[in-house]
Amino acid sequence: MPDRRCKHIFAMLSDYLNAELPVKKCREVERHLKGCEPCIAYLESLKNTVEACRRYQVRKIPAPSKKVREALLLALR
């Protein structure tokens, strides 16, 4: 990363995306982001990664096995 300040901010970006940073640190990140293109680009790519994970879905889901269905129906009696 470009400098030590960026490294310090880099360590807070994941919590920043989760909105889990204390207010003071959140302001610190936002102040830095206003003037740092590489950190803005990095944050954007991290956001894209989280979005790709959120959108990901397993394609084929098989039906529950007979054993599972029987166990459930027994439990509901």
Add this chain to the structure above:
Amino acid sequence: MNTQIEEALKSLQSGNRQDAERALATLQGVVYGFGMKVCGSHEDAQDTAQETLIRLARQLREFPDARALSVWLYKVAKTQCLMSRRKSKFAPAQMLSLEDLMPKESDLSPTGIKSWQVTPEETVLRMELRGRLEDAILALPKHYRLVLILRDMEQLDTREVAEVMGISEETTKKRLQRARVFVRNALAGYARHLNERKSKSHA
């Protein structure tokens, strides 16, 4: 919390057989899907779903609310996944250092970032991106992988992930941060490769 689980619990508690069957299909989707993401193998995911849901049937009346069910379900499924290692891909347990994962300046060009946002028409590229994401997640050491899947794919909150994993919220956040950066770096590598291919085809 996964809202599907909330609805499934209501259906199971209604006592109606049809609702219960629908709830079972929902929970099969949740647990099998989680198993596939963690293990990368259909057989292991199916075993995980079967063992977890049979245990659930035995304890069905013990869940006071959907949150308790959700945490219990993922906790049991996680243990099953770690036990059923027939075909699962588990990278060796290791620590990921933030210093090592830190990007170089050359990785941060705006073109590199835009290039992994493929258009809906670019079906092949979307498939490739999906494959890269799966590979990157399976390459993560298991404790980082589980945290990333629970937080970013299953969309549990930090506290729930910490409970499922049996770790503190601080450790959860640290693992999540490293896992996200690891996957981000793998996808950024793909974005560079994609960029090169696009410029060659336009030349």
